[in-house]
Amino acid sequence: MSLDVEDLLRQGMERFAEQVPIPSGLAHRAARAWRRRRLAIRAAAVAGTAAASAAAVFVATAGSGAGSAIQAHTTAYVVSRVEKALAGQHLVLRGHTSGGWGPSIYWAYGPRNRFEEFTGSGEPFLADGTALIGGKLTGVYVTYYNRKWSLLPEGAGPTSACSRTGALEMAGPAAPARNWPAFIHATLACGAATVTGHAWIGGVKTVRISGSPVTERLLPGEARAIHEKWLRSQWTLYVNPKTYLPVRLSGSNYTYGGPMPSSYSTGVTDIRWLRPTAANIAKTLVTIPPGFGHVNSPANQ
C-alpha cells in the first residue's frame, strides 16, 4: 500500500484543527503576563548586587551522561505520578513572598486571586487581582500610594512554563498557575523543567523541580531605564510528593550586559494550602478602599 503523505497530512491537519477551541481572553492574559514581568525586571534593577554572585547562582540544571539519564527517569516518574493527582484540589492558596521584590502576599481560589505588595514598613503598596464589582468577578489593579484603581482584565494564568512567557511569569512575584498538578505535568512533559532532587521544607521532604533558565533581550525603554541589555530568569518549585501541590516557589532575575554593574534579585514564596472557609475565600478578593479614584488604565496609575 503506498502512502500519499501530502493528502494524509492535509486531512490530518483538518481533523486536528477541528479540536482547537475558540480562544478567549488571550490578549488580556498576555497583557497581565507582560505587566508581571515588568514588576520582576523592576525588582531586579532595584535589588542590584554584584554579577559575580549572580553567576554563581545560575548553574545549568541539566546533567550529562549517566546522571542525566537518571534525572530523566526521575522526571518521568514524577510526570506519571502527577497525572494521578490531577483531580481538583479545592483548597485556598496562600503565598507569602519575601526577597528581591519586597514583601507580598498572594491568595488564590479558582479564578479568584489577590496579589498584594507592601512597602518596607508594611504599608500596602499595590494590589492586583480579582474583585466583585456589581456581583461580577472582575480584574482590578489598585495603587495605595496615590489612592487610585483601574480595571485590569483577568487572564486564566499560564497552563505551563513551556513557553518563554510562562517561564518568565514563574520567575516573577506571586504564584501564577491555577491548576498546579496540570501545570507541573505539562511543564515536566515538555522539558521546560526537570526534577533536580529533594529538599526539606517545614518538615516535608519535597520534590524540587527546576525550570530551565530563560534569557530575554530587554526592550529599549527598559534597557535604558536600568542600563542593562539582558534579563535572565529562573524558577524552582518545591512540591509535596503526596499531593503534588507546591509548598515553595523561588524565582530569580539577573540583568546584565550594560554599562552598569549587573543586578540580581531573588524572591521566595512560601505557600500554604488552606481549607475553603468563607473567611479564607474572602481573602482571595481585592477590596477597593472607599475614596479611591477610578482611572481608565493601569498606565495612568
Next chain:
Amino acid sequence: MALDQRVEDLEQFLARRGQALLRTAALLAGSVEAGEDLLQAAIERLLRQRSRVDGDPEGYLRRTLCNLATDEFRRQSRWRRKLRLLQAEAPRSADATVGVDLRDAMVRLLGQLPSQQRTVLVLRYWEQLNGPETAELLGCSEDAVKSAASRGLRRLRELAGGLEREEMQLQDMSARTGDGS
C-alpha cells in the same frame, strides 16, 4: 494608545481571527495547550511593540508564531531525545495501536521534524502559502523553502511507512491470537 485600549482592540481582533491563529499555533507547537502558550507569547510581543499594534496585526503574529515555535523546538530538542529513549523502554500493547489513523498520526509525526521543515509544511498545507509567500514570512530564500518542504515530506514518508508496517504487524498478531475479530 493606552495599554488597556490596545488589549481591547486585540481581543476584538482575536474574536475574529483568534481561532485561525490558534490552529496554526497548535499545529506548530504540537498540542492545543502548547499552541495557546505560543500564541500568548506572540501576543505579548505584539503588545510590547507599540508601533506595530496599529493596523493589521495578523502578519506580525503569524511571523512571530513561526519564530517562537522554532526557538521552543530548539530548546526542547535535547529533552525530546531523552523522552524517546524512555518511550522505547516502555512495553507497547497491541490493542492500543490497532486502528491508528494515519491522518492523526501524521500530525504527531510533524513534531518529529526539524523546526524549519515542520514550519514550512504547516505554512504550505495548513496556511496554503506558496513558496514566495513562505520565504517572505520566514525571511529565507525560496530555495531554502523548497528544500525544507522536500526533506520534510521525505522524512514524513519514512516515519509514516514505519508506522504502517508496525500497524500491519500488530493486526496480523491480533488476527492470529483471535483478538482481531
